Amino acid sequence: MAGHIQDRWYKTVTDAEGTSKRVKTDRYGLGMRYRARYVAPDGNERSKSFPDxxxxxxxxxxxxxxxxxxxGQYVDPSAGKVTFQQFATKWLASQTTDVSTITAMELRFRLHVFPHIGSRSLNAFQPSHIRGWARALKDSGIAPSYQRVIFANVSAVFGAAVDDGRIPRNPCRARSVKAPKLDPRKLKPWTRERVIAVRGGLPEKYRTTADVAAGCGLRQGEIFGLAVDEIDFLGGIVHVVRQVKLVGSHLLFAPPKGGKLRDVPLPDTVSYVLAEHITRHPPIEVTLPWKAPNGPPVTATLLFYSRERKALNRNYFNMYLWKPALVSAGVIPKRLPGERFSESREHGMHALRHYYASVLLDAGENIKALAEYLGHADPGFTLRTYTHLMPNSQDRARKAIDEAFGTDAEDDGDSGEATAA
Incomplete structure (x- = not known):
């Protein structure tokens, strides 16, 4: 690399006799004295000024x-002058994931990121800035799991900036920066009595949604997108192939979360109530765009739909059907006139999915199978979420040994040696 230091306060001149001497320039005493100049890999000259x-x-x-x-680690110092908000906005626009995911990220940045660090240049970030922002995020009172999602989104933006050669390293990955910790509280599944009570609080037309959630483990959007031809009554299988998503104010069909299509066992009890539901409320054809508001139209014969014979909107369902059912079951208090329902994030329809998982684990189902039924791409996630619900391994070990040696030990007077061997 060709580089040199220019002194802007002095210059070298040669007199008529060929003698060189240093004299003050017109810039003497003004601004930065030294300018370090070099030729970058792209062939253009770059420089940076330094004081006296x-x-x-x-x-x-x-x-x-x-x-x-x-x-090969050179980063153009001027490339990082763009602000975090400017770069993040372009990064979001370049994402190829589904529209609803991008919309959710845009909302997180707008509410929890840009107001705090959006105006800072990428190359001006230090780990201390991330630590301060992470602390503000924690103090805001939002759920630790949501804090981790926001932090991961911000780290992804900085990672892209590193890949693009705008900054040398990701400040979110500095050793002194700690990602938000998950809430140590363990998930506590509903009891059978609560499931029945909440189901009973739903309008008759929608009670079967609770049966499908608690009996098959489907997500809310997957239940809303369930079509009659995806129920194999003879084979005892539910084919999960789509969900109803809400992107802004637009309803649309999309693949299940993570694009993971799956088959889930259909218990006889759920099969019976589904058949009864179909008799009372015949499925209807609903057409929605596929994956994006401007996507191609797709038609499905849905089992569950609104009074207007449209796909169910999660906002309407949660506010006007689900939360009143929670009130009737005594899960949350009654709403006072003019006020909102109490915060009930842990008591959303997802609670029925947790109940499903707890029942299967208690019955001895293995984690890999449960992950498949729930549509989890990583069985490790399933294990981390539900491991405390698994039957106690010590109890299982004692029971297994007792069953293996118990009868022989009673018949053999020298049982101590037998078990010790």
Whole structure:
């Protein structure tokens, strides 16, 4: 790398006799004295100014740049002058994931990120800035799991900036920066009595949604998108192939979460109530765009739909059907006139999915199978979420050994040696 230090306060001149001497320039005493100049890998000249008495610092800066270029780690200092908000906005626009995921990320950035760190240039970030923002996020009172999602989104933006050569490293991955910790509280599944009570609080037309959630483990959107031809009554299988999503104010069909299509066992009890539901409330054809508001139209014969014979909107269902059912079951208090329902995030329809998982684990189902039924891509996630609900391993071990040796031990007077062997 060709680089040199320019002294803008002095210049060297040669007189008529060929003698060189240093004289003050017109800029003497004004602004930064030294300008470190170099040619970047793209062939363009770059420079950085340093104050008086900082020539050694300028030389060290050039030396570091030369080393970075040799290692292939050079980052153009001017590339990181764009603000976090500017870069994140372009990054969001380039994402190829589904529309609802992008919309959710945009909302997180707008509410919890841009007001705090959006105006700072990428190359001006230090780990301390991320620590301060993470602390503000924690103090805001939002759920730890949601904090982790927001933090991961921000880290992804910085990761993209590193990949694009705008900054040398991701400040979210500094050793002194800690990602938000998950709430240590363990998930507590509903009891059978509560499931029955909440189901009974739903309008008759929608009670079967609770049966499908608690009996098959489907997500809310998957239940809303369930079509009659995806129920195999003879084979005892539910084919989960779509969900109803809400993107802004638009309802649309989309693949299940993570694009993971799956088959779920259909218990006889759920099969019976589904058949009865179909008799009382015949399925109807509903057409929605596929995956995006401007996507191609797709038609499905849905089992559950609104009074207007449209796909169910989660906002309407949760506010006007689900929460009143929680009130009737005594899960949350009654809403006072003019006020909102109490916060009930842990008592959303997802609670029926947790109940489903707890019942299967208690019956001895293995984690891999449960993960498949729930549509989890990673069985490790299933294990971390529900491991405390698994039957006690010590109890199982004692029972297994007792069953293996118990009868023989009673018949053999020297049972101590037999079990010790």
């Amino acid at each position: 008495k900082q020539k050694r610092l300028a030389e060290a800066w050039l030396t570091q740049l030369a080393a970075d270029m040799t290692r």
